[in-house]
Amino acid sequence: MKKTRVHRRLWTVAAVLGLSITAGVALAQIRPVGKKAGLIQFDVITELNMDKDDRNTAVFARYWVCQDYYAVAVAWSEPHGGGLMYTWRGLAVLSDKIGFRMGHEGYHDWVPVNTTYPKPLGEKAPFEMGGGMTRLKGMRFAEAEALARRIYVSDLGSLKDASQGTDRVVDLKGRENVDGVKRKVAQMKVHAKSNRIESMELFDAQQRQLGTMRYQYDRGGDASALARLVAELPARPEKVVVDANVTSSGTGVGSKIYQVGTVDYVSHKGGRTCTVTYTDVTVGDQVLRLPVHVEVRVSENKQLLRSARLINFQRVNLDKAGVWEAARAFARLSLLARGQTRTQGQNNTSRTETARIT
DSSP states (O other), X not given: OEEEOOOOOOOOTTSSSOOOOOOSOBGGGOSOOOXXXXXXXXXXXXXXXXXXXXXXXXXXXXXXXXXXXXXXXEEEEESOSSSHHHHHTTEEEEEOSSEEEEEETTXXXXXXXXXXXXXXXXXXXXXXXXXXXXXGGGTHHHHHXXXXXXXXXXXXXXXXXXXXXXXXXXXXXXXXXXXSOOOOOOEEEEEXXXXXXXXXXXXXXXXXXXEXXXXXXXXXXXXXXXXXXXXXXOOEEXXXXXXXXXXXXXXXXXXXXXXXEEEEEEETTTOEEEEEEEEEEEETTEEEEEEEEEEEEETTTOOEEEEEEEEXXXXXXXOHHHHXXXXXXXXXXXXXXXXXXXXXXXXXHHHHHHHHHO
16 A cells, blocks of 8 residues: 655635645655645534534534645534524535636625636735624635745755754745735744654744644654644634614714724734644555644634534546536535425424414
């Protein structure tokens, strides 16, 4: 059985986790690993702590991932009432080097989620909803933000000779982003030991910290195999669009109307700690080191905000057009399930009314 290591990047599980960085690169072999793994399909069950009525929301999605593109389809969410999670059902996304394509089975006439956004995607506008929530049409910017912080193997070239251990600052200013996205990361501080990267700090051009990554490896067997990635993300200021008239009044001074366009908002208040657990997974005739569990907590109090389980990994033989059709078909399950639920409810009502008449 052929054994290949695939160092998956921490992408926002449907824009949930927003960080993308080369994970666990051994200094002795700074090169892409596992590029020939092919197209991998897997399922993701994401739980979101909504802090409302002490209920969590579960989102059921399927992913297709390869070197050149990925696709995501959301089939269902629970609870199945209204709200933000309800609008995710039926959503399909395909992203490649030239565009971010969206299709929504439940909102055929809503153009913003049934279109292709050409890349580069440009700058993200301020949040349009209170509390920093992103609308569906804006979820594409989660990918752009992740790419803006991505570290490439070519960035680590100066560390090839650091075979024993080092603490080194690498200046990334002026280096182009091969994904066509303006880079936010301008400098990184790398701590390496025993021929492996132990931790990495990322900074922007103003020396503001973008995040700190710690890498933990297997203790036995293949000691170069990544076991866990822990990313610490600091709080950061954001803008929220209000676009409303606010009336100010006081005793003896009358009232005055102010137009409020945007207000300041703290995103990731309290900081975020993202933990990705990796393990060996048999996919066809290969054993791949893949992420199987993700957790996001508030750094200050360790409150669990969201988690994801990645399961049912398999290699599939589809081209890009086939992947898009498969994603649309999977997303369509939400409509079928809702239709079946309505039918069952109608049948139950009919039986109840019949019993009453009898």
